[in-house]
Amino acid sequence: MVRIERQQGTKVMQPTIASYTADDFNTQPLMLYYEVTQACDLVCKHCRASAQEQSHPDELTTELSRALIEQAATFPRPPILVMTGGDPL
Numbered sequence: 001m002v003r004i005e006r007q008q009g010t011k012v013m014q015p016t017i018a019s020y021t022a023d024d025f026n027t028q029p030l031m032l033y034y035e036v037t038q039a040c041d042l043v044c045k046h047c048r049a050s051a052q053e054q055s056h057p058d059e060l061t062t063e064l065s066r067a068l069i070e071q072a073a074t075f076p077r078p079p080i081l082v083m084t085g086g087d088p089l
């Protein structure tokens with residue numbers, strides 16, 4: 001089970017198992033940053049994501065995005081998922 005909560009406008013999925021050991025990093029990431037989209041209406045010059053007005057043509061479809069998240073959840077200790085962009089919402 002994965003819990004979803006908001007932190008300062010970013011959705012964060014927290015793993016149900018709290019602590020990692022050094023051995024865990026050999027088999028799974030602690031955190032997964034998923035840049036859902038590069039699109040953002042504001043297109044700030046300082047944007048870390050180099051946001052553009054239009055979505056990048058190689059962005060994942062909704063179906064593939066769900067598949068990616070479901071696949072990440074199958075790690076023995078699912079990573080913390082940070083969904084970012086651009087403007088993912």
Ligand code: SF4
Nearest residue numbers: 040043044047051086
């Ligand atoms: S994602 Fe944030 S920094 Fe980037 S263009 Fe949009 S508002 Fe600006």
